[in-house]
Amino acid sequence: MGKTALITGITGQDGAYLAEYLIKKGYTVHGMKRRSSLFNTDRIDHLYQGPHEKERKLILHYGDLTDSMNITRIIQEVQPDEIYNLAAMSHVKVSFDTPEYTANADGIGTLRILESVRLLGLTEKTRVYQASTSELYGLVQEIPQKETTPFYPRSPYAVAKLYGYWITVNYREAYGMHASNGILFNHESPLRGETFVTRKITRAVSRIALSMQDKLFLGNLSAQRDWGHAKDYVRAMYLILQQDKPSDYVIATGITTTVRDFVKMSFAELGLEVAFSGEGVNEKGKIAGINEKLFIEKAGAEYLENAKMLVGKEVVAVDKAYFRPTEVELLIGDPTKSRTLLGWTPEYDLPALVKDMMRSDVKEVKKNALLQKEGYRILNYFE
Numbered sequence: 001m002g003k004t005a006l007i008t009g010i011t012g013q014d015g016a017y018l019a020e021y022l023i024k025k026g027y028t029v030h031g032m033k034r035r036s037s038l039f040n041t042d043r044i045d046h047l048y049q050g051p052h053e054k055e056r057k058l059i060l061h062y063g064d065l066t067d068s069m070n071i072t073r074i075i076q077e078v079q080p081d082e083i084y085n086l087a088a089m090s091h092v093k094v095s096f097d098t099p100e101y102t103a104n105a106d107g108i109g110t111l112r113i114l115e116s117v118r119l120l121g122l123t124e125k126t127r128v129y130q131a132s133t134s135e136l137y138g139l140v141q142e143i144p145q146k147e148t149t150p151f152y153p154r155s156p157y158a159v160a161k162l163y164g165y166w167i168t169v170n171y172r173e174a175y176g177m178h179a180s181n182g183i184l185f186n187h188e189s190p191l192r193g194e195t196f197v198t199r200k201i202t203r204a205v206s207r208i209a210l211s212m213q214d215k216l217f218l219g220n221l222s223a224q225r226d227w228g229h230a231k232d233y234v235r236a237m238y239l240i241l242q243q244d245k246p247s248d249y250v251i252a253t254g255i256t257t258t259v260r261d262f263v264k265m266s267f268a269e270l271g272l273e274v275a276f277s278g279e280g281v282n283e284k285g286k287i288a289g290i291n292e293k294l295f296i297e298k299a300g301a302e303y304l305e306n307a308k309m310l311v312g313k314e315v316v317a318v319d320k321a322y323f324r325p326t327e328v329e330l331l332i333g334d335p336t337k338s339r340t341l342l343g344w345t346p347e348y349d350l351p352a353l354v355k356d357m358m359r360s361d362v363k364e365v366k367k368n369a370l371l372q373k374e375g376y377r378i379l380n381y382f383e
């Protein structure tokens with residue numbers, strides 16, 4: 001008999017990759033999905049099985065982290081061997097607009113899961129993974145950040161996740177639960193939400209190169225992040241729950257890069273060179289050159305003439321609307337513990353991640369360009 005897992009946040013980036021990974025391993029995966037007026041299952045459509053299919057490997061349940069009774073009922077029905085609590089209001093900037101909701105879902109939501117497991121008498125059976133975050137380090141107290149680095153959260157999101165982190169530790173210590181935190185540094189992919197900075201960049205760069213957008217507006221270009229690929233990071237979540245003893249692990253690449261350099265790398269993927277000048281809100285990025293052969297290979301000859309006209313044009317500007325009231329300037333993780341104890345090493349480095357995201361976004365933008373030619377209105381959101 002394969003194991004049974006419950007994933008909260010299954011419609012999100014990590015939920016989708018983890019569901020696919022666990023199903024391949026022979027698990028039956030139950031996913032908690034919020035009711036919404038549209039399906040919102042794009043990321044897991046390839047895994048979906050209808051309710052009348054036999055021996056389903058993926059089963060969805062309506063649920064919400066803010067609803068205790070609903071969580072308890074789902075856990076009671078599913079009797080999971082493993083719970084991966086990935087659901088969250090996960091956008092740092094948005095958490096400043098919705099601080100109370102973020103505290104409820106991301107903080108108390110974690111408590112609801114743990115307490116349900118306890119009340120249902122499942123503490124021996126059910127292992128819990130909590131999606132903790134490098135945002136806990138916030139105003140960093142040590143470089144690089146490791147499991148013992150003190151936390152200093154800098155947003156309502158991070159403060160809510162701080163509660164989630166400590167309540168997980170507390171249930172482990174108080175009730176002997178196999179409950180662990182993965183302190184994951186930023187991880188991205190073609191499935192990343194469009195308003196996180198990496199995906200915002202790879203989408204916009206693809207659109208600019210293919211004449212669908214003029215300019216990309218960003219906030220703090222000097223912020224530094226330790227970016228990895230979500231496919232590698234869901235493997236770490238699984239490994240954490242396979243250990244005999246529960247514990248907390250930093251999952252990171254150990255390399256940090258500025259937002260500015262991520263922009264340069266994304267344009268370079270299509271043979272476009274960007275040069276930055278100016279400072280702060282006056283900083284601009286202009287196209288300084290084009291490698292025509294690479295552009296044709298990656299974007300297609302039909303877009304070359306327009307792309308050549310980009311040379312000398314300003315394609316990146318700063319809009320202070322994207323600044324945060326309190327910023328996390330630098331994150332870089334030390335993954336020694338996870339490498340040593342879990343045997344986890346990432347397969348993707350940053351260039352491979354950028355390549356994967358750009359390949360996917362260029363493909364999508366090309367599809368949209370065709371639809372636009374046929375008269376469909378293609379919306380772009382600059383959030």
Ligand code: NAP
Pocket residue numbers: 008009010011012013014015032033034036040063064065066085086087088089090091105131132133134183184185186187188193
């Ligand atoms: P994501 O793409 O934003 O997905 C979040 C998921 O949570 C979505 O399925 C969302 O549902 C669901 N959700 C939000 N509020 C909910 C609620 N009240 N009840 C039930 N479900 C709710 O996030 P992700 O990048 O996959 O991240 C997964 C988890 O890891 C999150 O907890 C995040 O905070 C944490 N984390 C992420 C990173 C990273 O770099 N990606 C790093 C460290 C930690 P809808 O689809 O309906 O919105």
Ligand code: F7E
Pocket residue numbers: 090091092093132133134135184185186187195196197198200217218219220221223224225259322323324327328329383
């Ligand atoms: O910002 C800067 C921004 O929104 C990264 C979440 O998954 O990772 C994520 O949180 C950096 C910040 O991710 C724009 O100020 C500049 O310094 O992509 P982000 P995040 O805030 O690091 C952690 C680990 C999580 O746990 C979270 O759930 O980029 N930045 N200009 C911008 N950011 C955005 N979003 N948009 C901009 O225009």
